[in-house]
Each structure stands twice: as structure tokens, then as C-alpha cells.
Amino acid sequence: MSPPHADQPADASLLPQELDEAARAQQVSREALLLAIEAAEVGTWDLDLRTQVLTWPPRTKAMFGISPEVPCSMADFHAGLHPDDREATAAAFDSAIDPARRATYDVEYRTIGKEDGRVRWVAAKGRGVFDAQGRCVRALGTAIDITSHRAAASRQAFLLAFVDALRPLADPRAIMEAAVRLLRQYLGASRVGYAAIREDEKSVLLEIDAVEGVASLAGPYPLHTFGDGNIALLKQGRTATFEDASTVPENVQAHLERMQIRGQIAVPFLKDGRLRATLYVNQATPRIWLPEEVATVEDVASRTWDALERARAEQALREESRALETLNHTGALLAAELDLDKLVQRVIDACRELTGAQFGAFFYNVLDAAGESYMLYALSGVPRESFAGMPMPRATVLFGTTFRGEAVIRSADITQDPRYGHNAPHAGMPVGHLPVRSYLALPVVTRTGEVIGGMFFGHPGADVFTPRAERIAVGMASQAAIAIDNARLFQAAQRAQEGLQQRVQERTGELERAHEQLRQSQKMEAVGQLTGGIAHDFNNLLQGITGSLEVVRRRIAAGRTEDLQRFIDGAIQSARRAAALTHRLLAFSRRQPLAPKAVRANPLVQSMEELLRRTLGERIGLELQLQPELWPTRCDANQLESAILNLCINARDAMPDGGQLTIATRNTRIEAAEAAGREDLSPGEYICLRVADTGTGMSADVLAHAFDPFFTTKPIGQGTGLGLSMIYGFARQSEGHVRIDSEPAAGTTVSLYLPRHLGQAEHDEHPPAVEAQAPLQAGKTVLVIEDEEVVRSLIVEALRELGWRALEAADGPSGLAILQSAQAIDLLVTDVGLPGLNGRQVADAARLQRPELPVLFMTGYAENTVQSEGFLEPGMALLTKPFTMDDLAARLRAMVDGA
Template identity: 40%
Template structure:
């Protein structure tokens, strides 16, 4: 590079000819040319480049084009970096980088290059920074090598951590833990050991000899391995010692000089395998012992001999000093040891003993069916008298339970402390249970032999008695006034009495052996055979069955109350079916006559009540109108308001009476909307309190997540208020507690028959009072119209009938539960609404205001001329243009004309074969946006808002019930037009 620098034409560069170079530039060039390290000089503001041979090796072929050019031209891919270098160096600063990464093009393509870089300023003769001297060391190979090593180390660490075996790395002669994997941590109970020596970290392993093994491996340099070794992990907080079985190897680690520097520990926890192998061995030994026990005891026919052999074999098998069997007294407090085995020279245990001597805790354990296991009585049960007297240090006591009560015990004793294994306890328990079952069987067989001997002596006595009893039963059977038949479990006639045969004018040979359902009792009555077959099937399954059958018999039409009852043997099996029937023809006819009389009485009471109430109301209306007419004719206009008010009140009361009757008949016009019953009751609370007065305490119990219902909210409010007022009257004059409760209920098939509603989900609203209650005859008539127990003038008798009609029309039911002196509960069950409630919807309906029209055209169709004229006059006064028609056909012609019509007001019931809904539907074919207001006084087709034969209300349709206030009509019309 020195030769190239001398031969280079520097006159074309900012440095000029070499002869004119400053001493500082010459000195810096000489320095870099004699350096073995790659160096480049960046001189001047442009960083004109001068480099040495080592730099030429670093830059590759690029260096041929870099001599004498600016550094930005020489390295265009790192302009920003070199700009920073020049700015810093020419300001007198230095820069240094270690393993700095750059993307350089040295061989024609960009590549990653890591470098150690050092930048220092060089000075001119005046001491000012004139250039930057850069030293470059390519560390790419070193960085990549370090990365490969780190990746390999990470892979090894991952394998170490994920190994299914346990691993640890110990360093130095004191065996200090450097690394442990999860398997090793689990083995030692997750103790922290890193940085600690074996003595510090695992004292339990030290005492078990593992430190000595490590010392020997470290000293000798020879590996050590073992299979099936035992490691007792130090006790956990509850004192339990975990015994593990391990296979392991201690492998010495040597340095480059061959010296042992540590030990690598690797192994596997094979406890589960060892336990399984041990359990298998124990199981095989246990089964062999139990087979031997069975061979010795099964042939024996004496209970004492069985337990003598059992106790001896158990004690010999397990090497115990004593084994005894005891029967528990009937009171459960004491026991009698009737046999057992004791080591020669030992103290026998025959006789009677008290269980409590073992201690209350031990007795409770045994009575619960759990074995009493004692490893060292002096530690676990100090002061226990029986153990101290007998020199017992270890024991297993097995309770023998029958029907939940302690009946016997088998106890095994040892004179020295002992750790009883699970396998030992299991073999004691199984041997005790087998022998005790054998003892119970032998005792039962002996008792059965004694019983048989007694029974044989009594059989002859009983045979004569049975024969006499059968004759007596047959006599009673034949003389019974009921039809009685004995059937097999499959329904064939086995026996029949004379009363039953007389009903079909037959003899026993005509029916015995035939299927009961096909006999003349049922054959001529459609459907009866199927009912009888179904009843027999139920009776054969163990049920008692009642059937009410109206039968066509050879002797005439008869009504019977049948019962089919199963007959059981001593084991509880159905062996026959007894059929009994009572003729109730006369009673049924009497009941029908009574119901007809009651129906006629109810109709008479209804019509009489209607006539009475309407006569009163019509007298008030006509009297006030007559006086009003007379005063006007006389020119006396002062005080006319009281006559108008009187007539108006009479009309309103008549309308209310009509609504109650419509409610009872389920023909009132309803406006059902999704409603939250709990919120409705909460909003009524103040009104109810005012209505029932201060002597009645009100309690309201709501239900979390009460289902919504779809009802006319105002009618529900009226019904609840009626029930609350009735409850107040029932508790008068002393008052009491009135409770209103809501809940969700599911009515099944049984409820369907009892309540006369469809099965499904309902919301139940209960009104409960603590009043006088109702006798049965009052409860039966409580919902009848005009029926009341209140004094004359204190009620119309329509309140409960209205509640009943509202509930039934809403798809629900109302029921009364009451008893004299115990209060009354009235429950409203209303069907659940499957949907959500919009809280913004006001269930009370629109606010009535006196709105004026703006010239809109309204078509009024009504066949009542007086009412039609009234409506037309009201609408004209309100600012509307009005067209009118007297029937549906005339109204439809107007609707089919080109006239402007903004709203149709029509009665539902119209003459001429076309009702109001049909007119509206036909009009909407040509006027789909037409708004329609139905006015009706009788919901004879469908409840408003619910689907029926005339369909539900569509968008743009409304309804108004007659009679209605004029203000309500104008407000409703304004609301619909707006």
C-alpha cells in the first residue's frame, strides 16, 4: 500500500500532491502503514481515505476503489454512521465499538459484518483536529462462534430441563449443587439446593448413606450405579415420610488434566413400578392365604371352631402374638371374646370387656366401620388399660358391620411396636370378613333348622285353620254387595262372586278363564276394554287403580266405581289382582240433577243481579236526564251541572259493570304488553297501602330474575287491587298481615288436570291474608258473578269473577286455598313471556290530552247512527275533515275512491257480511300505509293484540273500547296521526 500511495495522483484530491502534505498527515500515514492492524485515515471534511495492507484484506476488492476518495463514496451503504464518525472526530472526540454489526458490500453483495471499531482524531501542525484514524478488527467469526455455542448450550439446557429422568450436577469434593432439573426437584420435595453442599441441602440423604457413595466416586473416579434403591424423603409438615424407589448412577466429571472436578447424578423414580410389583406379590400371597383359610374353615359347621382356626391362621401368617374374635353386646357398649389364639406363654383374653376402655375416639372409629390401626400404643394411645394389661404395643382391630351397626370385632396384637403395611391390614380385613360371613351363615343355618322343626309342628295345626279361613273368606266374598272378581296377573278371571254375575245375567263358567277386559261387563261399551287392560297392567306392576266407567250391560246402562288392587305374597311379589266395583248410577244422576239446579240458580242470580244493578243505573241516568230536560224547558239553567254529573256517573258505573261482566265471560278487550310483575307491584305499593288502611301490614316478597309476562297491565293492577281490598275486608276489624309474593313455577301434566291450564312455565302472584278464611261451600262459589258474603250495599259480587275472567282470558288461571280460621291465599298463574322487556315502554298506555286536528281526513264507519253522528261532530270540532259510512260496503267504496283519507275509524261488528277488520284489510291492499283505529264494545273475535281468526294488530293499527271519553278518542286519533 505504501507503493500505491506514492504512485497515486493526489493532485486531483482535496489533499493535493504528496510533496505538499502537512507533517501531521505524513505522520498519520506512516503510522497506519507500519501497523499490522487494519487502519484507515479519514482526512479532512470529506474524509478522504488512506488505508494500509491489513485494511485492504478487510475491505476486499472494494479497497482498490477507495484510495483517495471520500468515505461516503467509498462506503455508500453506511453514510449516516460515517457522518457521525467524522463529526465526532473532527470535533476532537473519540468513538469505540465492540462487536458492532454493519451491513457491508465487500464482495458484491451485502453481508452482516461484526467489528471492534476505534476512532481517534489526528491533528495538524496547529494542533487542530484534521482527520480521524480508524482501527478495525473483524470479529464476525468470533461472534458467530459464540452464538453457535450459546445455541448449543441452550439446547442442552432445554434437554436437561425436559428430561423425564432426574439430573443434578455437583461440583468439588464437598458436592455443591450447581444444576438440578425438575425431575430432581420433585424427587427431593422441591427444596432449594442450588449453591448448597449435599450436607447443607439434603441431610436425609446423608444419613441414608448417599454422601458416602458420592465421596467414594469422587475419590476413586469410578462411576456407581444402583437399581431399586430406597430414598426416604424428609418428613413433610404433616409428619408424613415419603418413601421413593430409584434407579440411579453417579458419574464422575473430569477436567482436561483428567482430575475429578464434580459428579453428574442421573436416575429415574421407579416407585410406581416397584409399588405395583410389591402389590402384585402381596396380592398373590394374600390370595394364597385366603384360599388356605377357606380350605380349613368352609367344611366346619361350628361358629366357634371357624373363628378358632381363623384367628390362629391370621396370627401365624403375620407373626403376631395374639388374635381374638369378639361379639358385640346388643347395647353396643360391651363385647364378649369367645375364642382366639395366643402365643404360648401369653395372656388369654377370654371373657367380657367394655369397649370404652379403648377410648371414645377409638370406639367412634370402629362404629363408623373404620379399622383401628396402632403402631406403638405407648405413643399413640398412652394409658389405654387393655393394652397396658396385656403388654400390647401394636394392634389392628377390624370392625364387622351389619345394617349400619357394629356386631363383632377381630383384633390382632403384637408385643412390640410395628409399622403395619397396607397389604397386612387388607389381608386381616378380608380374612375377618370371609370368616365372619361364614360364621353368620352357619348360625343362620342352625336357626333355620330350629325354625323348621318348630314350623313342621305347627303346619298341621295351621292347615286346618287355613281351610276354615278359606271357607269363611269365600262366604264373605259371595255375600258382598260389591261386584268382586279375582284376576290373574295377566288379567284372566280366576273367581267371581254372585253379585258381579247378576249384573250380566251369567254364571261363573261363562267368564272364568276369560280375559277380564273382554267379558260382557265391558265388551259392549266403546273404549272400556282398553281402559280395563291399562288398569290391569298398572295393578300387575304394583299400583292401585281407580276407574269410573259408564257401562252398557245386558241388564241396562249402569255407572260403576271400579278399583283394581294388587295382592302380594310374603316376598312382595304381585300374585293376583282383586277387582271390586260399586254401582253409583243413582248417585251420578243425583249429582247431575244437582249441578243443573245449581247452574240454573247461577243463571237466575246472574240475570237478577244484572237487572237489579242496571235498573238502578238506568234510573239514575234517565232521572237526571229528565230533570235536566225539564229545567232547560223552564229556562232554569242554574245548577244543571249536578244533573249532568249524576247522569255521567251512572253511565260510567254502567260501563264499569259491563267491563266486569266482559271480564268474567272472558270477552273484554285487552291490550297485553310485556310486563315485569315485580316492577308493577312495586309501583302499586303506595296505592295498595292507602287502599287497605293503617290496620293492615303489607309485606311484598319478590323473586330474583322473575320471568316477564304478556298481560294488560292496567287490568292486572285492577285485579290485584280487588284481591287486596277483599283481603283487607277478610281481616276486618282488627287488621293483620297482607303478603304479596311472586315466583316462577313450572306446571306439569298433573297440574294440567288439576288447574285446567296448559303445561308450561308460569309466573305466580299470590295474595295471602290472615283473615277468617272460607268454608268449602263459599270457596266453590267464590268466582260466581254477583255472589258475595258481604252485607247488602257493601259489594257487587263481581270482583272475584272479574279476576277469574281476566286470568283465563290472559291464558292463565286463578286458584283459592283457604280454611276457616286460617286465612286465604289466592294465586294468579300467568304464562311466561319469552322475550325481553323494553324499559322505555309505558305499560299504562298513552296520556289523554285534548289535541286538535290540522285538516286531516278521517273516515268514520259505524252502524249506530247516534254514535256515528257524535263521533263526526267531535272530530269536526277538533279540526278534522270527516267522511262517514253506515256499513262496511259503503265505507269500502269510499276507500277505493281517489279521495284523501288519512285515518280509518271503524266499528269491528258491522252489518252486511263484512266486519271492520275485513274492511281495513281490503283497504290496505290499495292503501298499505293507511292507519286504522278499531272501536269495539265486545271482543267477540279475539283479544286485542293477540292473534286470532282476524289476525293480530299490525303496525299502524290501534283499538279503543266502547264506551270511551271524548278526550280519549281525540287523543288516540292525534297519537296515531302523529
């Protein structure tokens, strides 16, 4: 075959092959184009204008919030457009399909997802396809989801504007206000706020918030209100979010519902490893937080922390400069001004200004004519007339700490402070006081240690006084002390310059003695807390009780009722011995309830003389050396008798071959120099009761351990080692002191110091014993409140046998409900330590309605409650457990007769 000529057509058999290759090439090109479009995350659209059929691939459907398998039409396109963008999008499309303009379709618009409701930004491009007659028969193009790009641009613009808005602000509160306002507007949130964690790390103060359609939450809240899980995340430095409050623990949902919080973002601020604050975003309805929204809140929080730290540092610098200027100015005035009134007033005014207090006062540590309240000296921020109708401070838990010079008190909220909220029925300050929540009080103490008075500052808001304010106030207090005690300070400086080395040596010795006293005090306290574990003696006594009762039970079960009294008496005797041991344990641990009253020691000793002579025996002589006109003292007379008897028994045991025992009394005064460095001894006037023997005496080692509980030199079974510990506890509980002087073979002298009482001694009243079976004015009604069912049942049964009508309650609230009813009640018998409300709280509440109601308190011991003076008011009495029914009847008779 010859090749064809050029003008001849190609072989017809080659055309199909060429067409197939062209088709394959076109398919490959199409697949490559689709792959490129897919890789570029580009969607396409194709509209047949003749049939109005719209073709969207899955990626384009996703831009309108439509699932891949759901068919679409132009109606979906129009419905999915954001209302604000429909007009501009329609105009661009019309220009693209207009035969005259044939413009490129290039537009950005927002869509609202059909299925998910999300708003997205889309950039669409395309062109119209026109036929030979110039009509647009088709329009097609691409679409790209630019939501992230637009969000990033918007976020960047917002952050730049945010920083610009915060930059000129210097006040921390203004920074917080601007930050929460701008962030709320940007996110369209219901509430944005700033919260500071308070010093106790158990509560949070929502300082400021910006709201729309919800209430402000500004104020203090317990930290757990916002969920332990969220708080744990924040403490780890992690952002805590939830989209629907229904997903959080149920115990938190109720709090969130009251706060109108359904969705939340909270970003923590940590400093020195501790959670200090949070920036939070609240939504009143469930909300899906986009990652870029969370990132924006975190960025805003970071920029806000930086701005706040900068502003606070600058503010602190300004305040420090102003404080230094004020302190220097005040110091110059103190050096030049000799008028004490003006000096103190200037100190109080300056301190009030620098601490941020609303009012301040200086009280002299001098009691008024009635011996109750401290003297007001200077006021600031409030006229003196404001104090005219309110009580002056007394040595209560709140004020006494300052006037005794014990410590500085700074409370973020005195109304919520568990240390001082004891002014029932109100917490914090007494009724009628100026409105105080933030509270700062500090003693004014000279270099000699004298507490001249106290400076007190208050503010009706919470969290006002900072550690810096406290430091400034302490410095100002020192300035006040300098002004008042200038002459003594000058003399002290001269003495310090002359004998610096001697003072260093003395200080070293004082420090060593203080350490030794501290170790001794800690040892005594530790042993006092462990006395509950003295099992040996108690187990023996309990064996006597349980064993005797077991024998009685078995004999009754066997019908053998003869000779039961012997075992019953044995059980009662063991119980009484156990009670006596309990009282001795409580005495040396200083937890035994006392009944202090004014006592004259001389008549008390004289009344014991016959008993003591019988106790000592014929081989030991007894001599009383009692100083006439001995001052009265205030203590528990029964415990004083017990202490004297214990000392005499110890002296008798130390003189097995006989000897001489002398009991002497005298008035004495302990000077400040003698009491210096002694925690257990205060200067003042005392009576001294001295018991001296001519016995074997003590070695230095024995003397060093004489007051140690359970320490004894007696043979096993002849002493528990609690006698001197009990006397030591009684003396300390009575605000006194005990001292032992002894040497081997030279006898022992024990000196008991009890403080002088300036009032008159009370007459010793011993109510006559009452027979347990004697009726007590039948028809009277008594309410018994006791949480131990067995004890309550015994008391109720005993009262009914005595002819009384008895009502009973198992705890304070139920007892108070009876007292507040119309039920006639002639007397209240209540345990001190009750669940819910203690006995004294019940009695106080009851006396609001029944002011003359007699009250008998019962206690084993109730910590320090029943030991404090003033616990028993008129018409109140105290009965110590365990007691017999005869004891109960006697006490009730005395109260009824005295009513």
C-alpha cells in the first residue's frame, strides 16, 4: 500500500480510536480538575436557567448547613441567604446573567444553616453561559467557605480595638468595666464579668459584669456554687466551658438556673500557682462555643490580666508614693507637735485615708467609770454624735484581742467571719453599731510592751482592707505609739546605747527561757488532750460497775433476790469513783466547769481545820498563820477546798515519821519585772495561800516533773499522779499561779496565788439536802432537753416520781419549738452540748418569750462554754454530770424556792 496523498482523507478506521483517546484525555482532565477543587476545599454550583435545576456537590451543600444526601433547589439557596445579604447577592447575580452586561458574579454573603442554624461566610464566583441568540441558558461557578478567614479578620480587628480601648485606662476598675463591656458586645453574650478569688480560697467576689437581658451577679458567692469540676479545671490553669447547663452535675444546675446561666466560658488567672481571678462569659440559653470564640475570650483574658497588672502596679506605686509622703509628713508633725489630741487625730485621719476606710477611731485602753467599756479618744470620717447612742467596745472576743495587744485583726467580711460572729442574733458587730463589713483593728503598743489603746477602721463594703493597708496601719500605729510615749522611748534608746551587749545577753537568756516554757506548755497541753486515753483506772472502775450489775441481773433471773444490795452498792461506789477521777482529769486539763464566786480564804481554811487535823493524824502538828484583812479572791470554793486537802495529804505522805505542817495566807503584789517572761504569771495583786511541811522534800529532777500528769513517786496503787496537776489546772483556770519550793530533807512549800477580787465576798449558801422522794409542788411542768436517750429517760422518770409533769425533747430545735408554743412550762432542764442549738442558745431564745423562766444546765463539760464568767445569768444554775437524783431534786428545790 502506498501512502495516501496529502489531499486524500485519512483512513476512516483511525477516527474511533482517536475519539476514544480524546474522551479518555477529557475524563482524566475532568478528574484532575475535581481533585484540585476538592483539595482546595472549593465548592461548585451549576444552575440550568431553562429548567431552574440547581446542582450542588456535598461541599457546597455544607456551606448552607444541608446534609450531602438531601436534594436542593433554588428555594434552598434563597432561604439560606442571610436576610441582610439577599439584596446585594441578587443584584450581583442579575448582572452576571444580563446579556447586556455579562458581568462576573463575584460576591461574599452569609448563610444560615438549614439544619444546624450556624452562620457562615461564603465567597462565590461564576459566569453566565449564553446561546447563539444571546440568552443566558446556564450559570455556574465556585463557592468557598471563608467563615474562618472572616472570623479571624474580625477577631483581629476586635483585639486591636480592644487593646486600643484599654491602653489609656489607668484605673483597674475602669479596665475591668471596659473589658467586660467590649467582650459582651463582640460575642453577643448575655453576661460577661470579672471575678476575684477571695483570700480564704473558699469564696469568690464577682466584682463587675456587663449584662444584656439578665440580672447582674455582682457580689460574693461560695466557690463551690460554680461546680467543683469547673473549679478544679480553673485551678489547673485550664479554660472551663459548657454549652448546656443540663450537662453539669445536678447539685450545680439549681445554682446556675437561678443565675440564668445555660452556657459558659471561664478563663482562669493564676499567680504564684494559685487561682486568683476569672474572666467569664455567660449565655442565658444553650450555646455552641466555636473554637475561635473560646480563643477570643482567652486572648481578651490575657490582655485584661496584663492591663490590670500594669494598672495595679502603677496604682500601687502611686499609692506607695502617697503613703510615704503622708507617713513622712505625719512623722514631721509628730516631731514638732506637742498637742497629743492633734497628734492622735492626724494619725487616725491619715490612716483612714491610706487604708480606704470609711471611718476610724482610737480608743484608750482605759476602762470607764463602770469598769466595762474602753474610752473613746479620737474619731475620723464620722461625727462623734454617731457614737453617742451605741455601746462602747468591751473585752469581747472581737475587741478584747486588740486591747490585750494580742494581734492585728483584718477581716474581709466581719458578718461572715466565723471567728467573731458571736453577737446573736446578729453576726459581726453589736446591735446599733455603725455598718461594718470590712474590719481592721490593731493595738497601739509602746516599745515597753504597754498597750496604750487600739485603732479601729471599718467600711460597709466587703474586701476593702488589703495586706498593704494592714502594713500601713501597723506603721501608723507605731507612729501613734511614738507620739504618746516619746519620753520613754528616748530613755529606752539611751539605755540601749549604754548597755547593748548586756541586753543581747539578757535577750538570749529570755529566748532560752521562753523556749523552755514553750516546750513545757506544749507538753502539758499535749498530755491534757491525751487524758481521755487513761484506760487502766477506768477499766478497773467499769469492771466494778458491769460486774456488779451482771451479778444482780443473773440473781434476779434465778429468783435469788437476797443480798443484792451489796452488789448494787458496789456498782454505785465504782461509778462515784469514776466520776471523781473524771473531775480530777478535767481539773488538771483546765476543762472542768467551775462555779467561780468571791471567796474569803481565811474562813474557808478555818472551816477545814478539824478535817485537816483528823486527816494528818496525831504525829503531825498543824499551824495556821492567817493574815488579818486578807483580800477576797474569785474562784470555785469547792475546788479551792479540794486543792488544800490534796496539798495536806501530799505533805502528810512526805512526813511518815511526823512533823509540822503550816498553812499561811497573805496579801501580795507581783510586779511586772517578776512576771516578765512568764506566760503563766501576770503582774497584779494576789492572795497567797502557802502550805509548808518539814518532810522529805524533793530532788531537782522530781521538782521539774512535779506538775506532769501521772507523774508520782508513790508506790503503785497509792496515787495516780493527778493531784498537783489538778491544782495547777485549777490555778490557771482561776487566772492564778502555783509555785513549789523544795530541797531534799528540807521540806516542801507550795504557794498558791489567786488574783485579788475587788468586790465583796459572797455569803456561802448551802441549800439543805432534799430527799429524793419529797414531792416538789405538784402541778409544775418541766421541759427536759437531752440528746442521750438513756439520760433523758432517767431524768424524766425521776421528775415524775417527784410529782412533776415532765416534757422531753432530744435536741435544741425541737426543744425550742416547745418553748415557743403556748405550752405552760415552769422550768427548763437542758444539756449544754446539744445538736442543732446548744443549751445556752435554746435558753436565750426561750427567755425572749419567757424572761423569768428558770434554767438548769447539765454538763459533763462543754469546752470553754461553761467556764466563762457571765455564762450563768440570774435564774440559771449548773449541775455537773454525773449526778444523783437526790442532787437533781435538791437543785430543783433551790431554784423553785428562789424563783
